[in-house]
Amino acid sequence: xxxxxxxxxxxxxxxxxxxxxxxxxxxxxxxxRELELIDLRSQLAAxxxxxxxxxxxxxxxxxxxxxRISELRAQRDPSSAANAWARxxxxxxxxxxxxxxxxxxxxxxxxxxxxxxSLFREVAxxxxxxxxxxxxxxxxxxxxxxxxxxxxxxxxxxxxxxILREYQDGADAVRGEGIGAxxxxxxxxxxxAKERLAAIELELASLRQxxxxxxxxxxxxxxxxGRDLLAELAAAVREQIERTKTEYETLAKQxxxx
Amino acid sequence: MSEQSQLEVRAKDGDSSLSISAxxxxxxxxxxxxxxxxxTQAESKEPRRSFELxxxxxxxxxxxxxxxxGEKGDPKGQNLxxxxxxxxxxxxxxxxxxxxxxxxxxxxxxxxxxxxxEAQFNLGLMYDVGTGVVRDYxxxxxxxxxxxxxxxxxxxxxxxxxxxxxxxxxxxxxxxxxxxxxxxxxxxDIAEFNxxxxxxxxxxxxxxxxxxxxxxxxxxxxxxYKAEFNxxLKYINGQGVPQDYIQAYKWMNLATRxxxxxxxxxxxxxxxxxxxxxxxxxxxxxxxxxxxxxDNWEDxxxxxxxxxxxxxxxxxADAGNxxxxxxxxEAYYNGYGVPQDNxxxxxxxGKAVEQGHASAQQSVGVxxxxxxGVPQDYxxxxxxxxxxxEQGNADAQNSLGDAYNRGNGVPQDFxxxxxxxRRAAEQGSAYAQHILGCMYANGEGVPKDYMQAHMxxxxxxxxxxxxxxxxxxxxxxxxxxxxxxMTIQQISEAQRLAREWEAERNSQPENEGHRA
Numbered sequence: 001x002x003x004x005x006x007x008x009x010x011x012x013x014x015x016x017x018x019x020x021x022x023x024x025x026x027x028x029x030x031x032x033r034e035l036e037l038i039d040l041r042s043q044l045a046a047x048x049x050x051x052x053x054x055x056x057x058x059x060x061x062x063x064x065x066x067x068r069i070s071e072l073r074a075q076r077d078p079s080s081a082a083n084a085w086a087r088x089x090x091x092x093x094x095x096x097x098x099x100x101x102x103x104x105x106x107x108x109x110x111x112x113x114x115x116x117x118s119l120f121r122e123v124a125x126x127x128x129x130x131x132x133x134x135x136x137x138x139x140x141x142x143x144x145x146x147x148x149x150x151x152x153x154x155x156x157x158x159x160x161x162x163i164l165r166e167y168q169d170g171a172d173a174v175r176g177e178g179i180g181a182x183x184x185x186x187x188x189x190x191x192x193a194k195e196r197l198a199a200i201e202l203e204l205a206s207l208r209q210x211x212x213x214x215x216x217x218x219x220x221x222x223x224x225x226g227r228d229l230l231a232e233l234a235a236a237v238r239e240q241i242e243r244t245k246t247e248y249e250t251l252a253k254q255x256x257x258x
Numbered sequence: 259m260s261e262q263s264q265l266e267v268r269a270k271d272g273d274s275s276l277s278i279s280a281x282x283x284x285x286x287x288x289x290x291x292x293x294x295x296x297x298t299q300a301e302s303k304e305p306r307r308s309f310e311l312x313x314x315x316x317x318x319x320x321x322x323x324x325x326x327x328g329e330k331g332d333p334k335g336q337n338l339x340x341x342x343x344x345x346x347x348x349x350x351x352x353x354x355x356x357x358x359x360x361x362x363x364x365x366x367x368x369x370x371x372x373x374x375x376e377a378q379f380n381l382g383l384m385y386d387v388g389t390g391v392v393r394d395y396x397x398x399x400x401x402x403x404x405x406x407x408x409x410x411x412x413x414x415x416x417x418x419x420x421x422x423x424x425x426x427x428x429x430x431x432x433x434x435x436x437x438x439x440x441x442x443x444x445x446x447d448i449a450e451f452n453x454x455x456x457x458x459x460x461x462x463x464x465x466x467x468x469x470x471x472x473x474x475x476x477x478x479x480x481x482x483y484k485a486e487f488n489x490x491l492k493y494i495n496g497q498g499v500p501q502d503y504i505q506a507y508k509w510m511n512l513a514t515r516x517x518x519x520x521x522x523x524x525x526x527x528x529x530x531x532x533x534x535x536x537x538x539x540x541x542x543x544x545x546x547x548x549x550x551x552x553d554n555w556e557d558x559x560x561x562x563x564x565x566x567x568x569x570x571x572x573x574x575a576d577a578g579n580x581x582x583x584x585x586x587x588e589a590y591y592n593g594y595g596v597p598q599d600n601x602x603x604x605x606x607x608g609k610a611v612e613q614g615h616a617s618a619q620q621s622v623g624v625x626x627x628x629x630x631g632v633p634q635d636y637x638x639x640x641x642x643x644x645x646x647x648e649q650g651n652a653d654a655q656n657s658l659g660d661a662y663n664r665g666n667g668v669p670q671d672f673x674x675x676x677x678x679x680r681r682a683a684e685q686g687s688a689y690a691q692h693i694l695g696c697m698y699a700n701g702e703g704v705p706k707d708y709m710q711a712h713m714x715x716x717x718x719x720x721x722x723x724x725x726x727x728x729x730x731x732x733x734x735x736x737x738x739x740x741x742x743x744m745t746i747q748q749i750s751e752a753q754r755l756a757r758e759w760e761a762e763r764n765s766q767p768e769n770e771g772h773r774a
Binding site: 048051052055056059060095096099100205208209211212214215218221224225226227229232233236237 | 284287289292293297578
């Protein structure tokens with residue numbers, strides 16, 4: 001239809017127009033998927049944090065008692081097997097403690113506001129590294145994108161705004177390429193974006209199949225039943241801790257009596 | 259593994275948020291395992307409770323006369339008098355309530371001392387809950403035992419629980435099992451159930467899952483949801499009973515119906531998990547079983563609801579599970595739990611075949627053959643049958659055989675047809691055996707051979723399921739028709755071949771995998 005009002009476009013101009021539209025559409029899709037990915041990642045990280053605080057720390061405590069028991073046993077029976085067992089149990093306890101109290105356990109719930117999400121979408125559309133023009137541009141975009149990811153996860157709308165402004169200040173100054181060059185650039189950008197889309201799909205799929213995602217799903221199903229999986233798990237581990245502690249104390253008493 | 263390494267590479271690129279590390283997965287996997295155990299934890303024993311008082315009306319005498327007798331020293335009258343006091347205690351005004359309860363206890367004791375078993379049980383109950391007397395488990399156990407020795411089932415049960423928990427008695431699991439058994443033999447559902455749990459856990463008795471399942475079954479038949487639930491778990495895990503999801507579904511469904519508000523969701527959750535493992539025809543069968551069972555209980559207001567199963571399939575299908583995608587396709591294709599929708603069916607089958615799912619490949623082939631949800635195309639149909647047939651799917655082998663027989667989508671070729679029917683027939687497909695019989699009789703793709711024809715028709719008649727009456731009759735008619743062309747010796751030789759085939763098949767039940 002536009003053809004009738006506008007002057008006749010040359011075929012390559014028409015092609016550029018079409019490709020520009022395609023690029024715009026794919027930019028929007030890519031931004032959407034990036035948002036989905038970052039949301040899923042932070043939800044999983046938040047759940048993992050909650051799990052580690054509520055349940056993981058208890059497993060670590062349980063392993064501590066188990067390690068103490070095997071060490072007592074090794075004292076009494078200094079065979080190499082008992083010693084190896086004790087070392088292994090100690091290592092397991094150390095690992096569990098480290099994992100349960102590590103950085104991941106500090107991740108808190110993350111509920112981005114609709115405004116923040118749409119801001120991130122804008123940023124991703126504009127500065128996604130897959131729309132770079134050259135190596136220098138790629139480096140710059142990658143840096144900005146990483147910053148944007150961090151700002152989003154921190155829920156920092158102001159930082160996102162700033163990133164957007166800073167990026168615009170320095171960007172898109174390079175103009176004046178010929179139509180052929182533009183066509184090639186857009187085609188390359190589209191194909192890079194498609195590759196990234198495929199990579200995102202793969203990552204989303206593997207995140208959804210990860211242990212923590214499956215555990216989270218399980219917890220959500222319990223919630224539907226009006227139950228609290230993490231609390232139930234914690235109670236079950238506490239029970240194990242009590243039993244193991246009693247076992248340790250009995251052993252320790254026997255040791256003293258000897 | 260390659261996905262994992264890709265994740266790690268991206269993490270290094272500056273995606274600091276990625277937290278699914280290999281190191282912590284140990285802790286997380288532990289949580290998942292323990293969560294699974296929690297979900298499928300069997301229901302635990304029934305506790306003792308304040309049962310109804312045992313009242314002793316015997317004949318048509320007026321209540322007042324009984325009460326008079328009680329005052330004169332007749333134990334039945336005394337028991338009734340005590341029950342009366344207790345009724346006033348429960349329903350009367352606040353004033354003087356304690357005195358009423360104490361009076362009840364006093365009259366129960368008088369009757370109990372005279373050996374009236376109902377009164378002994380009632381007095382035990384008073385001590386157990388602490389009404390009219392100071393709560394005293396030792397006294398309770400003493401009176402329960404007297405009533406139990408006189409065959410009061412609830413007294414036997416309560417005494418069992420007291421031994422089980424060590425309330426008022428030295429804990430003794432074997433003794434607990436003994437008393438549960440006495441009450442169970444009298445048909446008390448909660449005692450049957452508790453005895454089942456004893457066998458399940460091996461406390462007080464030798465652990466024996468079959469015995470546990472037997473007692474669960476008895477209590478389940480009385481509508482005790484905990485027993486239905488535990489029996490369902492037995493069928494899920496194949497402990498003490500053959501592993502059977504259809505039976506598991508049936509019992510979990512009944513448990514869901516019989517459970518109170520608190521437990522209903524838990525039962526329903528497990529039931530739905532079981533449903534997600536069933537195929538639509540299996541669900542129909544499970545539904546029939548439940549319907550039949552409930553009919554016996556004269557409670558026909560039951561209708562199977564596929565929507566739950568579909569919900570599960572959808573969830574798993576969205577997560578990329580090929581089996582679930584296939585089932586969701588089947589649901590749309592047949593209109594189970596969703597409106598019939600060929601396009602949706604094609605979509606989900608399509609996702610399953612992307613993952614190489616054999617049964618879905620066969621279904622896609624059928625959709626092309628019939629032009630349902632896709633343009634009619636015999637050649638495409640054959641392509642899909644072939645993929646599934648090569649994976650060992652018997653239905654697909656039959657469809658491919660049909661295609662070669664009729665020349666639909668491939669040049670007609672009896673030899674190829676025989677090849678594929680034979681593979682399905684060897685897997686026990688009655689249809690393939692039926693057709694193979696005909697082909698031997700006609701000498702199509704194979705040399706004419708009535709003995710082979712007789713053998714395969716004979717096997718087909720044997721293997722058609724009960725509902726396929728027409729097909730079965732067809733196979734029988736063929737067999738008898740072929741027999742007319744054969745000598746007695748040939749017939750008995752053909753029968754021997756069929757028997758041998760059957761014996762060999764039974765000796766190696768899984769000869770060709772259905773699915774990769």
